Amino acid sequence: EDQVTQSPEALRLQEGESSSLNCSYTVSGLRGLFWYRQDPGKGPEFLFTLYSAGEEKEKERLKATLTKKESFLHITAPKPEDSATYLCAVQAADYKLSFGAGTTVTVRA
């Protein structure tokens, strides 16, 4: 069974304090690993797709990396507007999508 585990569950940061979120996974035939941002009461918003180990993607203060067993979402010099829940998901060879429980990030000014 495909599994996705995110850590930590919650992360409180000062503005400018860089940190990383972890997503470890087991999947039958990885089609892709996705990172999303979710604001309270909203649907997840797509951030990145990673397809193979060694791949990296960047967007503003966010950088996602992928190994064969885990992915990291690095937040560099975060701002309060980066506060959100970040979700990781893997898509298996049969197109089935499995999500982690998410990491809730709070950035204080």
Place this chain on the structure above:
Amino acid sequence: EAQVTQNPRYLITVTGKKLTVTCSQNMNHEYMSWYRQDPGLGLRQIYYSMNVEVTDKGDVPEGYKVSRKEKRNFPLILESPSPNQTSLYFCASSFQGGDGNTIYFGEGSWLTVV
């Protein structure tokens, strides 16, 4: 504008009263799916569809039905809702295969069963 539209957004219903949550996408996506989101459990897939007339169970299909008669629509049916189906529901769609496999989510439907 690319959209996944769910209705209703908010619903309070009683145990056993059949209800349908509609989902429509305007991007000609083949793949559509339904998820429920509960605190501490994240998003769990209920059903998915890879194309018209093709549906399959996700992780938590019990108590739910779906149909895919048209490419744009993928309704979620609760034949006899129970309180443990109180949750936040999301519909999503995407193209299959290829690069840039971006998944679009709807805004969510808050369902309370009393």
